[in-house]
Amino acid sequence: MSGDRRLQGLALKVGPLGEHDRLLTLLSDDVGVIRLAVPGARRPRSSLAAAVPLTCLDLQIVGRRGLARVRQLQVQRSYSGLGQRLDTLAAAQALSELAIALVSSDDPVPGLLDAVLIHLERLDNLSRAPSEKVDHCLAHVVQAGVHLLALGGYGLPLQACCRSGATLTPPIGQWEWRCSVLPEEGLALGALAGATIQLNPSELALLQRLPRAELPRRSNGDLLGPRPVWLKLLAVLECWCRVHLPRPVRSLTMVRDCVSAASLSEHEPT
Structure with a gap:
């Protein structure tokens, strides 16, 4: 026709x-x-x-x-299997909301569909592995958010101080060192007043590894970074989206709620 x-x-x-x-x-x-x-x-x-x-x-x-x-x-x-777990379903919904916020009608973003499908495939594999903890889903959605924001033109500026232009090189081992997250501007050296979040060297180093293709892991294959650090990086993603995107990504809060529920369950007496 x-x-x-x-x-x-x-x-x-x-x-x-x-x-x-x-x-x-x-x-x-x-x-x-x-x-x-x-x-x-x-x-x-x-x-x-x-x-x-x-x-x-x-x-x-x-x-x-x-x-x-x-x-x-x-x-x-x-990808209906993602509904088998609340955390993977919330993560998939967050990716959908991000895509809607990043892409305009009749204005495709090259590579974004492929990136969304890659991360959905990873979440789908996770949903079929009951032994995998909620931490892996949390890490996947944070990394997926970093990837999609970069493709959509709203990438987190992770390599240079937004105030001085100096290279952001986290001095691992100097735990008094801080980097401030300023959602309107980027990341700045030092513990600045009014910063939404402050990152220590290991937290910034982990965040800087997320643009890579794979999640950061230890030599034995375990996920790098404990749950509280991934929750902090999720907070960085949330505040960046809240300031820069034209519409909210509410499902990121659902991901956080799933992690909180898992934490409570893990600490319940048996």
């Missing part, structure tokens, strides 16, 4: 539209973030009922003005 086109991407968000339809928010390499009507998707036997969040879809859509409509869809990959 004239006007039909194909579009592939990741379903970030799905909500009701009218009585029987759904409103699909899709992240695509071709058009960035786009909102599409999915007619009849809320009917039990609809062929379009598979339009659900955290699903990679191959779509046939129609319409170029206003709200385009999905005519056909095929599921390429589902």
Whole structure:
């Protein structure tokens, strides 16, 4: 049919539209973030009922003005397994919210969809490993946030002092040394008044390793950094997003709540 086109991407968000339809928010390499009507998707036997969040879809859509409509869809990959754990589900929702905040309609960000899918795959593997602690999910979402912010043009300036321009080289072992997080500006040398968060040398060194492809680990494969440090780095991510992004990323708070609940559970008497 004239006007039909194909579009592939990741379903970030799905909500009701009218009585029987759904409103699909899709992240695509071709058009960035786009909102599409999915007619009849809320009917039990609809062929379009598979339009659900955290699903990679191959779509046939129609319409170029206003709200385009999905005519056909095929599921390429589902990350529904993330719902097996509250922490991985919250982390995946945080990635979806970040993508929506970072990408405008008709303004795709090169590499962002691939990055989101890489981190969703890691979270999905984590959700299938009950022995993995919540700390790993926490670390994954912090690193994913660092990666996505950088791709979207809001990267944390981790290498130079925002006040003096001096290189931020954490002196490991000098525990009195501090670096201040100033959300409006960046990271600054010293313990400055009014700083949202202050980092010691090992905390800054860990943060500076997060732009790498893999999580920082010890030689034996264990995750580098204890839970309180990862929670502090999550706080850095939260305050940076709150100041610089056009919309909030509320699911980061859900990740923090999951970690707090796990901590309470670990300390309950057996």
